[in-house]
Amino acid sequence: MKIRNYWNLRDWGADIWERANRPKRVAIAVTSIILVAHLPFAGASFLATPIAAYDAVLVYPVGIFVLMALGLNIVVGKSGMLDLGYVAFFAIGAYTMAIMGTTTGLNTWEIMPFGIVFAMLAGVILGLPTLRLRGDYLAIVTLGFGEIVRLVVLNSSWSKGPNGIANVPMPPDIGPLKFKLDDQKVFFWVVIIMILLTIWMIRRLSVRRPGRAWEAIRQDEDAAELMGIATLKYKIWSFTLGAAVGGAAGVLYASKNLFIAPEMFTLNVSILILACVVFGGIGNIWGVIVGATILGYLPDRIRFISDARLLVFGIVLVVVMNFRPDGLLPRKKREKAIVKKEVNA
Amino acid sequence: MRLEIKDLHVHYGKIEAIKGISVVVDEGEIVTLIGANGAGKTTTLKTISGLRKASSGSIIFDGQDISNVPAHERVDLGISQAPEGRGIFPGMTVLENLEMGKFHRKNRKAEMSDDLDKVYTLFPRLKERASQSGGTLSGGEQQMLAIGRALMSRPKVLLLDEPSMGLAPQMIANIFRIITEINKTGVTILLVEQNAQQALQRAHRAYILETGNVMKEAKASELLNDPAVREAYLGTGAHS
Numbered sequence: 377m378k379i380r381n382y383w384n385l386r387d388w389g390a391d392i393w394e395r396a397n398r399p400k401r402v403a404i405a406v407t408s409i410i411l412v413a414h415l416p417f418a419g420a421s422f423l424a425t426p427i428a429a430y431d432a433v434l435v436y437p438v439g440i441f442v443l444m445a446l447g448l449n450i451v452v453g454k455s456g457m458l459d460l461g462y463v464a465f466f467a468i469g470a471y472t473m474a475i476m477g478t479t480t481g482l483n484t485w486e487i488m489p490f491g492i493v494f495a496m497l498a499g500v501i502l503g504l505p506t507l508r509l510r511g512d513y514l515a516i517v518t519l520g521f522g523e524i525v526r527l528v529v530l531n532s533s534w535s536k537g538p539n540g541i542a543n544v545p546m547p548p549d550i551g552p553l554k555f556k557l558d559d560q561k562v563f564f565w566v567v568i569i570m571i572l573l574t575i576w577m578i579r580r581l582s583v584r585r586p587g588r589a590w591e592a593i594r595q596d597e598d599a600a601e602l603m604g605i606a607t608l609k610y611k612i613w614s615f616t617l618g619a620a621v622g623g624a625a626g627v628l629y630a631s632k633n634l635f636i637a638p639e640m641f642t643l644n645v646s647i648l649i650l651a652c653v654v655f656g657g658i659g660n661i662w663g664v665i666v667g668a669t670i671l672g673y674l675p676d677r678i679r680f681i682s683d684a685r686l687l688v689f690g691i692v693l694v695v696v697m698n699f700r701p702d703g704l705l706p707r708k709k710r711e712k713a714i715v716k717k718e719v720n721a
Numbered sequence: 722m723r724l725e726i727k728d729l730h731v732h733y734g735k736i737e738a739i740k741g742i743s744v745v746v747d748e749g750e751i752v753t754l755i756g757a758n759g760a761g762k763t764t765t766l767k768t769i770s771g772l773r774k775a776s777s778g779s780i781i782f783d784g785q786d787i788s789n790v791p792a793h794e795r796v797d798l799g800i801s802q803a804p805e806g807r808g809i810f811p812g813m814t815v816l817e818n819l820e821m822g823k824f825h826r827k828n829r830k831a832e833m834s835d836d837l838d839k840v841y842t843l844f845p846r847l848k849e850r851a852s853q854s855g856g857t858l859s860g861g862e863q864q865m866l867a868i869g870r871a872l873m874s875r876p877k878v879l880l881l882d883e884p885s886m887g888l889a890p891q892m893i894a895n896i897f898r899i900i901t902e903i904n905k906t907g908v909t910i911l912l913v914e915q916n917a918q919q920a921l922q923r924a925h926r927a928y929i930l931e932t933g934n935v936m937k938e939a940k941a942s943e944l945l946n947d948p949a950v951r952e953a954y955l956g957t958g959a960h961s
Contacts, residue, residue: 585824592810592821598772599808604796604825604874708812
């Protein structure tokens with residue numbers, strides 16, 4: 377028992393947080409944000425990634441993965457719907473940025489709301505007919521949706537088909553902070569701000585009615601309906617908010633990468649983001665952040681072993697999931713105990 | 722207040738599970754639907770609460786046809802169900818479960834402590850377990866929680882789906898005693914049961930369902946002494 381407790385990082389962290397008073401909590405939060413914001417300056421340490429530029433890796437995959445995983449966690453973790461087509465919303469955001477950025481002369485920040493709204497619209501359009509489905513059926517439909525979006529941009533002239541869209545404009549400078557290709561610190565800080573906004577949104581919603589409703593739907597959808605919860609409405613909200621975060625991530629990604637093509641938005645991305653959520657701990661924001669950070673960072677850190685790196689990556693996944701089947705930082709323990717009990721009964 | 726089901730048909734895919742059932746529940750009654758597995762008892766209840774769509778027929782509640790009202794809005798009208806297999810939220814505490822029962826109420830904050838008191842008076846055990854998570858309760862306690870949670874929405878009609886399922890005899894007697902008590906506070910009850918003996922002792926009227934049809938409708942006390950019913954549903958051997 378002792379050993380288990382020692383390993384229970386979630387409870388350990390929650391303990392410190394519970395015991396801290398308000399000023400202490402603010403201090404912890406501010407210190408961690410400052411520390412994380414300084415990460416791009418640690419390029420010379422053991423954190424450095426061979427081959428790929430360290431500051432670029434921090435933005436993509438790491439930062440954007442964390443952002444997307446947080447968005448997907450609203451859908452998969454909070455309301456318990458398996459979405460295998462999350463990349464579609466990322467793609468919609470990215471293509472909104474690329475097309476509007478190259479044709480209208482609007483800048484990234486002006487296009488951001490469009491990307492978010494288009495992704496949300498896609499979420500509603502997909503959600504209305506399909507969210508009546510549950511479990512595996514929903515997973516298959518969303519998987520199909522992800523592929524549809526990719527195939528549409530691959531075969532359309534307005535998206536320049538397989539050639540992709542080049543010369544996507546960078547975001548305009550914010551005062552002294554300049555967005556540069558060879559120094560992506562500012563991009564990283566923008567990602568951090570977006571991540572913080574997402575965390576703030578999720579935490580606000582979690583303690584209010586939508587959070588309660590999602591929780592009920594996840595645990596027993598029929599019972600939730602019997603409590604007077606408009607389950608379809610709340611499921612669509614969850615789906616749409618997840619889509620919004622994905623869309624925002626897409627806009628930023630296109631603006632950072634300057635070039636996008638359909639092959640960047642394959643099923644692999646959806647699966648990888650889902651893996652981040654599961655690996656870190658479904659439903660727990662901090663777990664998801666840790667999971668996405670590790671899964672985003674690891675492949676680039678071990679790039680020096682070239683071809684074997686995906687093998688190592690896979691082994692790490694399998695080993696960790698074996699020792700921690702609920703993820704690195706699982707959600708509250710009392711829910712875990714129950715799942716086991718139900719299996720036995 | 723009167724709940725009336727007229728010529729109800731329900732399909733699962735192509736299979737017709739309910740083949741034209743008509744049931745009437747008057748205000749203040751305890752009415753029970755009894756029958757074997759696959760008779761359509763649970764399906765009938767789910768169609769009344771809105772979890773399943775009727776293929777044809779109508780459900781009239783308080784003079785209004787509610788067949789096309791979605792399930793979550795039927796709760797507002799005063800229909801509340803304690804689902805089969807209890808259907809509690811295992812990851813929420815007992816208190817949180819009970820609070821969920823009030824999710825849709827407009828003035829839930831004002832009503833909360835009153836109604837919690839009422840439920841705790843009916844089920845003192847739930848008060849002891851208030852901060853324990855639902856999934857760690859025993860079967861009987863979970864059933865109490867399911868009923869208590871259904872009462873939190875101040876229903877006019879309470880639909881109970883096999884409250885005795887999987888419970889020890891003493892707990893069954895206890896649950897049925899409380900059901901009678903709830904009825905005395907003015908809540909109409911539609912009870913689906915396989916435990917015909919207990920159900921018929923507590924109910925005013927009963928319907929016997931067989932493979933999607935109503936076979937018989939009568940006063941519960943009459944059925945309790947009906948030789949054919951005793952033969953089919955109550956057992957005639959050592960128990961009687």
